[in-house]
Amino acid sequence: MTCEKCNGDMYYLVPNYRLEVMERVECMDCISHEHYKHHLSEELTKVLTKASPQKLALIVAELIVHNIDKNTHDDLSRVETIIQTKNLVEALVLGDVYNKQ
Numbered sequence: 001m002t003c004e005k006c007n008g009d010m011y012y013l014v015p016n017y018r019l020e021v022m023e024r025v026e027c028m029d030c031i032s033h034e035h036y037k038h039h040l041s042e043e044l045t046k047v048l049t050k051a052s053p054q055k056l057a058l059i060v061a062e063l064i065v066h067n068i069d070k071n072t073h074d075d076l077s078r079v080e081t082i083i084q085t086k087n088l089v090e091a092l093v094l095g096d097v098y099n100k101q
């Protein structure tokens, strides 16, 4: 959901009439929402720590494959290459990249 105050920019402009300039003001709504999400992620991590590595790996693998397939600028052959070369580092990078989208 896009913030009505800052439109997702995390700040908005308000006029400073004394200096006759527009000033950037941090959007506290969005900042506190980001803090809340960070807190939830940390707490959820504690819960998920008790899951098996296999289950977590399955979730991440499905996330990567599903998102690469959806991305018209990416290609599933990337996954093929990672599997053939058993490139764990690249697999984790992919997970990180698609996690942030």
Ligand SMILES: [Zn+2]
Binding pocket: 003, 004, 005, 006, 007, 008, 009, 010, 011, 027, 028, 029, 030, 031
């Ligand atoms: Zn906002």
